[in-house]
Amino acid sequence: MTTLAPLPYSVQWDDTHITLLNQQALPSITEFIELHSVDDVYDSILTLKVRGAPAIGLTAAFGVALGAKQETTAELGDFKRNVTRHIEKLASSRPTAVNLFWALRRMENALHAAQSISAAKEALVTEAKAIFAEDEEMCRKIGEHGLSLFTRGDSILTHCNAGGIATARYGTALAPFHLAKERDFPLKVYACETRPVLQGARLTAWELMQAGVDVTL
Numbered sequence: 001m002t003t004l005a006p007l008p009y010s011v012q013w014d015d016t017h018i019t020l021l022n023q024q025a026l027p028s029i030t031e032f033i034e035l036h037s038v039d040d041v042y043d044s045i046l047t048l049k050v051r052g053a054p055a056i057g058l059t060a061a062f063g064v065a066l067g068a069k070q071e072t073t074a075e076l077g078d079f080k081r082n083v084t085r086h087i088e089k090l091a092s093s094r095p096t097a098v099n100l101f102w103a104l105r106r107m108e109n110a111l112h113a114a115q116s117i118s119a120a121k122e123a124l125v126t127e128a129k130a131i132f133a134e135d136e137e138m139c140r141k142i143g144e145h146g147l148s149l150f151t152r153g154d155s156i157l158t159h160c161n162a163g164g165i166a167t168a169r170y171g172t173a174l175a176p177f178h179l180a181k182e183r184d185f186p187l188k189v190y191a192c193e194t195r196p197v198l199q200g201a202r203l204t205a206w207e208l209m210q211a212g213v214d215v216t217l
Contacts, residue, residue, distance in 0.1 A: 011050065011058045012029045013129065016069075018062045021165055028207035035059075038067040038086045039216040045093040045100070052166020054135050057099030060090045061128035064107040068124045071117075079117045083124075084108070087206070103131055136168035143175030145184065150176065153190040161203035174204065177213050189215040 010021040018035040023032040024047065033049065033108055035041050041063030044050050050059045067086035073079050087104050089092030108128040142146050150156065156177075163171035163178075170178050180187045189208055193200040208215040 009169060010052075011056050011062065011132070012058060013062050013065075013125075013132070018059065018066060020050055020059065021046055023051050023165060024049050025202065026202050028197070032170050035066070037070070038063055038089060041066070041171070042093050043088070045097075052161065052163075052171075053097055053099040053138075054167040055165070056094060056097050057103035058128075058132050058135060059106050060093070060100050061091055061103040061131045063129045064111075065121075065124040066102065068111070068121050068175060071121075076115075076117055076120075079091070079120065080111060083111055083120070087111075133160045136170070138168035139167050139172060139175050142172050142178075143170050143179040146176030146177050147171075147183075147196055150180070150185075150187060151186070152186050152191075153189065157190045157192060158204060159192055159200070160194040161199040161207070163204060165203060165207055171207075174207065177208060178211055180213055181213050187214065188215055191215055191217050193217070 010023070012019040012035075016036075018041065021056045022031040022032050022033050025090075027172055035044055040058060045056055045059060051058055060117055064083065064087055068079075068083045071079050071082050073082060087108055091101060091104055106125060106127055111120055114123050158173055158177075162173035164174065165171075177187060177189055179185075191200045191204040191208065205217045
């Protein structure tokens with residue numbers, strides 16, 4: 001069986017910071033940047049360093065956890081108010097991103113349920129990791145269902161970028177192609193161009209080439 005090239009995790013939690021694949025630099029430069037503050041997270045969403053609705057939600061969730069871990073106040077009420085301000089700031093970064101608000105609501109619920117600062121910090125990290133794990137599993141299942149529709153040697157046209165770099169892993173529309181490569185199931189992919197930021201060439205073709213998928217732009 002052909003070995004699958006490792007998919008890039010576009011969002012990674014590293015306890016003291018977030019490591020992010022800078023999608024603005026692709027495809028000529030594969031750059032991972034570190035986000036050390038809520039302001040860094042806000043900027044990464046605003047400037048499209050992270051894109052794709054699921055990846056935006058994941059980054060924001062980890063941003064809330066990061067901001068909470070950095071809070072030094074000793075009073076629970078002040079702590080919750082400060083973290084709520086972080087949530088509000090991140091919510092303003094992309095007003096049309098559905099996953100962003102969905103993830104932030106989950107983080108806000110975890111915050112309000114906590115009975116101590118230490119419990120809140122732990123709960124927020126746990127919730128952000130849960131959101132990540134759920135997205136990865138959902139994308140894998142999308143890939144399983146999608147792959148069941150194809151036969152070996154099929155040629156498929158895909159549009160824009162709905163890949164692993166826009167999610168926790170695997171992607172949505174691209175998930176079947178990654179699983180096909182993993183299982184040595186030959187498929188031919190045609191990636192058409194997308195305006196205005198050339199997602200087909202810059203992102204989809206790059207991502208599938210990284211994974212060793214047969215792709216033509």
